[in-house]
Amino acid sequence: MTFFEDCPPQVLKxxxxxxxxxxxxxxxxxxxxSQTLSPLVxxxxxxxxxxxxxxxxxxxxxxxxxxxxNDGEYLVMCYEFNRLFVGPNAPVAPPYESVYLSSDHLVMxxxxxxxxxxxxxxxxxxxxxRHEPDDFISTELEFVAYLLxxxxxxxxxxxxxxxxxxxxxxxxxxxxxxGLWLKTFAHTVSQSAxxxxxxxxxxxxxxxxxxxxxxxxxxxxxxxxxxxxxxxSSSRCCL
Amino acid sequence: MEFHQNICPRNCYDTCSIISxxxxxxxISVEGNxxxxxxxxKLCPKALDDVKKVYSPQRIRYPMRQQVRYSGFWERxxxxxxxxxxxxxxxxxxxxxGTTLPLxxxxxxxxxxxxxxxxxxxFTGIGATTRAIGSPCWSAGVEAQTLDFGTFFCSDPxxxxxxKLIWLxxxxxxxxxxxxxxxxFDAIDHGAKVVxxxxxxxxxxxxxxxxxxxxxxxxxxxxxxxxKVLLEEGLIDPNLGSYTFGHEEFIHYIExxxxxxxxxxxxxxxxxxxxxxxxxxxxxHPACIWAGFGLQRYTNGxxxxxxxxxxxxxxxxxxxxxxxVQYAQFETWRFSGAxxxxxxxxxxxxxxxxxxxxxxxxxxxQTDRLLNINQFAEEAFNCTDPPVKMLWISGRNPLSxxxxxxxxxxxxxxxxLIVVSDLFHSKSSEAADLFLPITTHYEHWDLNSSYWHYWxxxxxxxxxPVGESRSDLQIAWDVSSKxxxxxxxxxxxxxxxxxxxxxxxxxxxxxxxxLGIKKAEDLxxxxxxxxxxxxxxxxxxxxxxSRRYEFFSSRASDAHLSPLPIFIPPLNSSIDxxxxxxxxxxxxxxxSQVYATGTANPDYVLHLAPELAQRYDLAVGDRxxxxxxxxxxxxxxxxxxxxxxxxxxxxQEQVExxxxxxxxxxxxxRGFALNETFVxxxxx
Numbered sequence: 001m002t003f004f005e006d007c008p009p010q011v012l013k014x015x016x017x018x019x020x021x022x023x024x025x026x027x028x029x030x031x032x033x034s035q036t037l038s039p040l041v042x043x044x045x046x047x048x049x050x051x052x053x054x055x056x057x058x059x060x061x062x063x064x065x066x067x068x069x070n071d072g073e074y075l076v077m078c079y080e081f082n083r084l085f086v087g088p089n090a091p092v093a094p095p096y097e098s099v100y101l102s103s104d105h106l107v108m109x110x111x112x113x114x115x116x117x118x119x120x121x122x123x124x125x126x127x128x129x130r131h132e133p134d135d136f137i138s139t140e141l142e143f144v145a146y147l148l149x150x151x152x153x154x155x156x157x158x159x160x161x162x163x164x165x166x167x168x169x170x171x172x173x174x175x176x177x178x179g180l181w182l183k184t185f186a187h188t189v190s191q192s193a194x195x196x197x198x199x200x201x202x203x204x205x206x207x208x209x210x211x212x213x214x215x216x217x218x219x220x221x222x223x224x225x226x227x228x229x230x231x232x233s234s235s236r237c238c239l
Numbered sequence: 240m241e242f243h244q245n246i247c248p249r250n251c252y253d254t255c256s257i258i259s260x261x262x263x264x265x266x267i268s269v270e271g272n273x274x275x276x277x278x279x280x281k282l283c284p285k286a287l288d289d290v291k292k293v294y295s296p297q298r299i300r301y302p303m304r305q306q307v308r309y310s311g312f313w314e315r316x317x318x319x320x321x322x323x324x325x326x327x328x329x330x331x332x333x334x335x336x337g338t339t340l341p342l343x344x345x346x347x348x349x350x351x352x353x354x355x356x357x358x359x360x361x362f363t364g365i366g367a368t369t370r371a372i373g374s375p376c377w378s379a380g381v382e383a384q385t386l387d388f389g390t391f392f393c394s395d396p397x398x399x400x401x402x403k404l405i406w407l408x409x410x411x412x413x414x415x416x417x418x419x420x421x422x423x424f425d426a427i428d429h430g431a432k433v434v435x436x437x438x439x440x441x442x443x444x445x446x447x448x449x450x451x452x453x454x455x456x457x458x459x460x461x462x463x464x465x466x467k468v469l470l471e472e473g474l475i476d477p478n479l480g481s482y483t484f485g486h487e488e489f490i491h492y493i494e495x496x497x498x499x500x501x502x503x504x505x506x507x508x509x510x511x512x513x514x515x516x517x518x519x520x521x522x523x524h525p526a527c528i529w530a531g532f533g534l535q536r537y538t539n540g541x542x543x544x545x546x547x548x549x550x551x552x553x554x555x556x557x558x559x560x561x562x563x564v565q566y567a568q569f570e571t572w573r574f575s576g577a578x579x580x581x582x583x584x585x586x587x588x589x590x591x592x593x594x595x596x597x598x599x600x601x602x603x604x605q606t607d608r609l610l611n612i613n614q615f616a617e618e619a620f621n622c623t624d625p626p627v628k629m630l631w632i633s634g635r636n637p638l639s640x641x642x643x644x645x646x647x648x649x650x651x652x653x654x655x656l657i658v659v660s661d662l663f664h665s666k667s668s669e670a671a672d673l674f675l676p677i678t679t680h681y682e683h684w685d686l687n688s689s690y691w692h693y694w695x696x697x698x699x700x701x702x703x704p705v706g707e708s709r710s711d712l713q714i715a716w717d718v719s720s721k722x723x724x725x726x727x728x729x730x731x732x733x734x735x736x737x738x739x740x741x742x743x744x745x746x747x748x749x750x751x752x753x754l755g756i757k758k759a760e761d762l763x764x765x766x767x768x769x770x771x772x773x774x775x776x777x778x779x780x781x782x783x784x785s786r787r788y789e790f791f792s793s794r795a796s797d798a799h800l801s802p803l804p805i806f807i808p809p810l811n812s813s814i815d816x817x818x819x820x821x822x823x824x825x826x827x828x829x830x831s832q833v834y835a836t837g838t839a840n841p842d843y844v845l846h847l848a849p850e851l852a853q854r855y856d857l858a859v860g861d862r863x864x865x866x867x868x869x870x871x872x873x874x875x876x877x878x879x880x881x882x883x884x885x886x887x888x889x890x891q892e893q894v895e896x897x898x899x900x901x902x903x904x905x906x907x908x909r910g911f912a913l914n915e916t917f918v919x920x921x922x923x
Contacts, residue, residue, distance in 0.1 A: 029315055079312040087299050088313055088664035088674050094296035106294040107705075108265050116263075131300065131707050 011050055012152050017043035018208065019145035025201075026095055026138035030081025033197075034074050037067035044204055051211070059203035066197045080195040092192040093185055097135035100181040107133050111177065118173055119143060137185065140178045144212070147173065174212060183209040243701035244765060245269070246687040247286050248355075248680045249829050250348035250376065252396075252416035252567075254689035255282055256766050257289075259681055259701045266293055266681055266702050275766055277396060277692045283417045284827055292679060293705060298662055299676040300706025308651065308670050318707065318717065321673055326721040328656045329365060330729060332628055340608050341628035343369035345615055348376075349634030349661070349832070352685030352698060353745050354712045354738065358633045359579040361715035363607075364732030365722070369619065369627050371612040373908025375640065377567065379899035380535035381906060383544035383804075384566050386792040387552075388775075389782025391905070393565040394527075395773040396692050400425040401561030404523040407435045408547065409458060410531025413442035414826035416691065420446070426561075432523075434516065436461070438533075438821060439846070439888055440881025451516070454507040455819050455886060455914055456809025458534050459543035462550040463806055464502030465517040466493050469553055474521025476555025482779040483552055485791020485803065492803050505808070507883065521554050525562030533823055536913040537809045541901025545804035552788050558776040571688040571695050571769045575747030578712075581731040585744050611908035613898060616646035620653065629656045632667050633711065639666040639831040642911065645869065660714060665831060676708040683710035684738035686745055686762075695754055696766030697742065712738055798904050807900070809915060816867045816917035818851075818887050825890040845874035845920075846888040852878045855920050865889075865918040873923065887920065 007015075021040040028036045041064045048056040066077065084092045098109030116134040119125055124143070126134050147170040154162035186205035193199045245257040256275035260267045269289045273280035292298070302321040306312040316324075332341045344362045346355075362368045374381075381391050399405060400422045412419040423433060423446075435447035436458065444450040453461055469475050470493055479486045503510045520526055530547050534540065544566065551557055551564035577585040610618040615637065619627040627650070638647055651657065651670050659671040668674050682705060685698040704710075709717070720734035746759035755770040756762060776788075783789045796802040812819060824830075845865060847857075857863055861876040865887065874889065882888065899910035 031314055031316075075306075075312075075314075078314050079306070082303070082313050082315065083311065086301065086303075086313075086315060087297065088303055088668060089311060090297040090664070096296065099296045104291060105296065106291060107296055108294045113263055113265065 009152050009155060012148055014043060014046040014050065015211075016145045016148040016152070018047050018204075019141050019148065022204070022208070023138045023141035023145065026085070026136070026141070029086070030078035033077050033081065037063060040204075041067050047207075047211075053207060055203055056207045059200040059207070062196050062200035063204070077195055077197050080193070080198060083194075084189060084192060084198060093188040095137040095185070096133055097137075097140065097177060097181050098133070100184050111135050115140065115143075115177055118169075118177070121169070122146070135177070137182075140173075144170065144173065144178060179209065179212065240267070241701075243681075244272070244697065244699050245680055245701060246352075246685070246696050246698040246766070247282075247289075248350040248352045248685065248687055248698070249285065249832070250351055251283075251285075251829060252412075252689070252691040253277065253283065253418045254351075254687055254692065254694070255286055255418070256694065256696060257282065257286065259289075261701050264702055266290055272766070275694065276768065277418050277689075277694060279418065279421070281418065285829065285832075289679070289681070292662070293681055293702070295663070297664070298705065298708075299664060299674060300708065301676060302707065303674045305672055305674070308657070308672065311669075313674070318709070321675060322717050322721040323725075324656070324673060325658060325718055326725050328629055329722060330726055332655070333366070333729075336625040336628075338625060339366035339368050340622075341369070341625050343371075343610075343619055343627045343630045344633065345371040345612070345630060345635055345637060346633040347371070347374070347612065347635045349636070350680065350685075350711075352680060352687055353574055354578060354683070354685045354710065354742055355634060356576075356579040357710075357712040357715035357732075357741075358631070360581055361718055361730070361732045362631075363579060364581040364719055364730045367607050369608040369610060369622065371615045372609045373612045373902060373906045373910070375613055375911045375913075377532050377535065378902025378906045378908065378910030379540035380530065380532060380544045380566050380901075381569075382901035382904050383535070383541040384548065385905045386795050386800075386901075387545055387548040387783075387789055389784075389786075389789075391567065391569045392771075392775050392782075393568045393691070394563050394775040395771070396565075397422055398561055398563075398773045399423065399527050399529070399565070400429070402426050402525050402527040403431050403561070404520060404526040405431055405433045406520070406526070406528045407433065407437075407443055407447065408528055408530050409437060409534035410529050411437070411441040411443045411823065412529075413446055415824050417826075432519075438882065438886055439823075439879065441823075442826070444881065450881065451508060451512065452881060452883065454505065454883060455821060456537040456539060456543075457506040457806075459539060459546035459804070460497075460502050460806040461506040461508060461513070462543070462546035463493060463497045463804070464499055464506065464508075464513050465520060466546075466550050466553050467497045467499060467502070468514050468517030469521045469550075470494065472518055472521060474518065475553050478555065479553070482558075482781075482787050484783070484785040484787040484789045486553070489549060489553075489790035489803050492805065497806070520550075524556070525559040526554065526556050527562050528556075528564045530564060530566050533821075533914065535899060535901075536911065536915075538898070538900055538912045538915050539807040539809055540899040540910065540912065542801070542804055542807050546806065548788075549790055549804045552790065557788060558774065558779045560774045560777070563775055565775070567690045568693075568775075569690060570771060571693055571753065572690075573749050573753060574686070574745040575750070577744045577747075578741060581733070585747065586733070609907060611898075613641070613908065613911040614643065616641065616643050616650045620646060620650040626653065628654060629658075630654050631658045631660070632671070633660050636661075636665045636667045636831045638670060642869075642913070642916075660711065662708075675714060676706060677714070678704045678708045678710045682708065683712070684742050686742045693769040693771055694766045695750075695762070695769060697762050699763075710738065712736075712741060794904065800901065810912075810917075812885065812917045816919050818847075818865075818885060818918050818920055819914070820865065820916040820918045821886060821888045821914055822916075823888065823890060828891050830891065842875040843872055843889050844877045846877050846879045846882065846890075847886070847920075848882045848884050849878040849880070851884045851887070852876055854884075855922060857920075857922055862923040863920060864923055865920050867916075867918045887918065 021043045025036040044060040096107045098111040102109030112133045112135045150166040186202045190202035241261045243259045247255040255278045256272035259269045271278040271281040301315045303313045433447040434449045435444040436451045438455045556562040577583040657671045658673045659668040660675040681701045688695045719730040719732040722730040743759040753769045754767045791802045857876045899912045902910040
C-alpha cells in the first residue's frame with residue numbers, strides 16, 4: 001500500500017505540485033529562492049492541511065515567513081543553500097543519489113546510470129539539467145511528480161492497465177532510488193543547517209519521504225554524509 | 240566500453256600514459272598504458288584515484304562569486320556574468336591607468352598540459368601585464384646543470400638499468416617516481432649496488448643497499464669531499480683534458496680548500512664512509528647519480544648541484560652508458576609556443592578565429608612586468624607605477640604553497656579583483672572574488688611532455704566536462720570574446736577555436752623533428768619517444784660556450800656566481816628557531832593537490848628523531864606546536880629513525896623560506912629555498 005491508493009485525484013495533484021515545487025527549488029538554486037519558495041509554501045500548505053501534520057504545518061510556517069523576507073535575508077539564504085548543496089567549500093549535503101549510495105560516495109555512480117535507465121523506460125531524458133547528473137535530487141523529484149501525474153491521468157481515463165503500470169513504476173523508483181536516500185539527505189541537511197529555512201526544508205523532505213514511502217520500502221541506514229576529502233580548510237594553521 | 244588515451248598532467252617525474260575506460264559517457268576506470276615503455280601498465284596511487292577526483296562531490300561545478308573575501312558567502316553566477324565581470328574590470332583598469340599592467344597572472348604547474356598555456360596567451364593578447372616568472376621547484380638545479388653542461392638534459396631513465404652503481408641523492412622514487420623503481424631493481428638484479436643519500440630514512444633508502452644520512456644543505460660539500468678522495472686515490476678520469484674546461488682550477492680548489500675532516504664534521508658522514516664510497520664510485524663503471532630536487536631547495540642549492548655534476552665529471556662517468564649525473568630535462572618541450580603568443584606566425588596562417596589585431600594599442604606592444612614567482616606577493620605589493628589591481632591565479636595554490644603568506648595578505652587587501660580557476664576550493668580561492676571551474680585532463684584535449692623520460696603524447700577527452708566546467712583554453716577564448724565584444728580589438732587572443740587543432744599547431748617543425756614524425760596528426764595515434772640518444776652526452780660534446788663540460792663557468796662568473804662549484808654553507812638555525820623544517824613530497828599528494836578520498840588526515844604529522852622527541856618530552860601521538868616568526872602549526876608527534884636531531888619533517892605543508900642561489904639566468908628568477916626553514920617546538 002502507498003499513500004496514493006485511496007487518495008482522491010485532487011490530493012494526488014497537490015502531492016505532485018509539492019514534488020515539483022521542491023524540484024524547482026533545487027533546480028533553480030539559492031539565487032532564485034525568491035521565485036521558488038512561494039510555490040513550495042502553497043503546495044506544502046495544501047498537503048499539511050490535508051494530513052493535519054503539526055510538524056509539517058510548523059515547517060511550512062517557517063517557509064512562509066521566509067518567503068516574504070527582504071533581499072538581504074534572501075542573500076543569506078542563498079549563501080546557506082550553496083554552503084549546503086553547491087560549494088565551493090565541500091558541500092555538506094551534495095544533492096545526488098550516488099553520493100549517498102555508491103561505495104565511493106562519488107557523483108556519476110552506478111545509481112546515476114540506473115536512474116537514467118528508469119527515465120528511458122518512459123522515453124524521458126534530462127535536457128533541462130544538462131550539466132547535472134541524472135540522479136540530481138531535482139530531477140528525481142520531477143520524475144516522481146511526472147509518474148504521479150500519469151497515475152492521475154490514467155485514473156481519469158479509467159485505464160486500469162496503465163494505472164497499474166505507473167503505480168508499479170512509482171513504487172519501483174521509490175524503492176530503488178529516491179526512497180533510499182531522501183531521508184538520509186534530509187537528516188544531513190537538518191544536522192548542518194545554520195538557517196531555519198533549511199531546517200524546515202529538511203522537515204518537509206522527511207515528511208515527504210514518510211508519506212511517499214511504500215510500506216515495504218527499506219531505507220538506507222542513516223549515515224550523515226561526511227566530506228571525504230581533506231582540503232586542509234579546517235587545519236589549525238594560523239599566522 | 241570505450242577506451243581513451245590520456246596523460247597524467249601532474250608536475251611529476253613520471254608523466255604517465257593512461258588508458259581510461261568509459262561506459263555510457265561515464266569514466267569508469269583508469270590504468271597505466273601497457274604499451275608505454277616507462278608507464279608499463281602501472282599507475283601511482285595519485286593517478287589511480289583520478290576517477291574519484293573527476294567525480295568528487297567536492298569538485299566545483301559552477302562559476303561562483305564570493306560576497307566578501309574569506310567570508311565563505313558564495314553565490315552561483317553564469318559564465319556570462321563571470322566573463323563580463325572579468326572583462327569589464329580589465330577594460331576599466333586599462334582606462335584608469337592607461338595600461339594593462341595592473342592585471343597580473345600567477346600560474347604554474349597545477350596542470351602541466353601545453354594547452355594550459357592559453358592563459359599566458361590570453362594575457363599576452365590583452366597587452367603588457369604583470370606575470371609571475373621562475374619556478375618554485377627546481378630553478379637552482381636547472382641553472383647549475385645549464386652552466387655545467389650547456390643545457391638541461393638527462394639520460395633516458397631506462398639507461399639507469401645498465402648502471403653498476405647507483406647513487407640516489409636526495410630523491411625518493413619509491414614515493415615520487417614509482418616507475419623508476421623497477422628499473423633500479425633491474426639494475427640490482429644485474430649486480431648493481433644502490434646507495435641512498437638523504438636527510439631521513441626514506442622509503443627508497445629502505446630499498447637500497449646502503450643509506451647515508453647527510454646533514455641538510457651540506458650535500459655539495461660531501462660531493463667535494465668525494466672529489467678530494469678521488470684525487471688522493473688517483474681515480475680521476477685521465478681524459479678530462481679532452482672534454483672538460485677548467486678541471487685544473489677545480490682540482491686546485493679541491494686540493495687547497497677542501498679537507499675531509501671539515502667535510503665529515505659538516506656533513507655528518509664519517510671520513511671512512513666518505514673514503515670508501517668515493518673509491519667505490521671512482522672504481523665502478525658505469526656509475527649513475529640521480530640528484531633530486533630537494534637537494535637544491537637551499538640557499539646553496541645551485542652550488543650543490545654543480546658540485547655533484549663536477550664529481551661525476553671528475554670520475555669520468557659523464558656520457559657513459561648507464562652512468563652520468565641525472566637531474567631532469569626540458570628538451571622535449573620545444574613546442575611552437577603559438578598558444579601563448581597570439582602574434583606567432585603560425586596563428587596568422589591558421590584557421591583560428593583570430594581577433595583583429597589591427598586595433599592593438601601601443602600598450603599591447605609594451606613589455607610585461609615580470610615578478611619572481613617565489614616573491615610574487617611582496618613584489619606585486621610593491622608595484623606602484625601602476626599598482627597591481629587584478630590577479631588571476633591559475634594552476635597554483637600560492638596561499639598554501641608560497642612562503643610569504645603575510646605578504647599575500649597585504650597584497651590581497653589592495654586588489655580589486657581576484658580570479659581563481661581550479662578544480663577544487665583551496666586556500667587561495669578562499670581569498671577569491673570569482674571561482675571558475677575547470678576541466679580535468681579527462682575532459683579536454685591536451686599535449687604533454689615529461690621532464691624525466693622522453694615520451695610526448697596527446698591527451699584526448701574521455702568524457703564531457705563535468706558540471707559547467709571549462710578548459711583553460713576555452714576560458715581564454717571566452718574572455719577574449721567578451722573583451723572584444725565590449726571593446727573591439729582589445730584582445731588579440733582568438734575568441735574561439737578547436738582544442739585539437741590548437742594542440743596540433745603546437746607541434747611545429749622542430750618538435751616533429753625531435754619526435755621523428757612527419758606530421759602532427761601522427762601523434763594522435765599514441766605517445767612517441769623523442770629521438771634523443773638513451774645516454775646523455777654520449778659523445779662528450781656539450782652545449783656550453785666552450786663545447787666542453789665546464790668545471791669553470793664564465794657564465795656563472797658573469798652572473799656574479801663562483802665560476803667553480805664551491806661549498807657555501809646553508810643557513811643556520813637560531814636560538815629562537817633551532818630546528819630545520821623539511822617538507823618533502825608525500826606518495827599520495829603533490830603539494831596541495833590532495834584528492835584521494837578516505838585518506839583525509841586532519842592533523843599535520845611531525846616526524847623527528849626519538850632523541851629529539853625525548854628532549855622536548857614528546858611521545859608518539861602527542862600534540863605539539865612548531866612555530867617561528869612567520870606563523871605556527873599544530874602537529875602530532877611521530878618519532879622516526881634515521882634522521883638528525885636538528886631536523887623535523889612535515890610532508891607536503893606550507894612553510895616560510897628565502898631564495899636559492901641560482902635560477903635567475905635560466906628561468907628568470909631564483910628558486911625557493913624551501914628547506915632553509917627553521918622552527919621551534921613545544922608540547923601542547
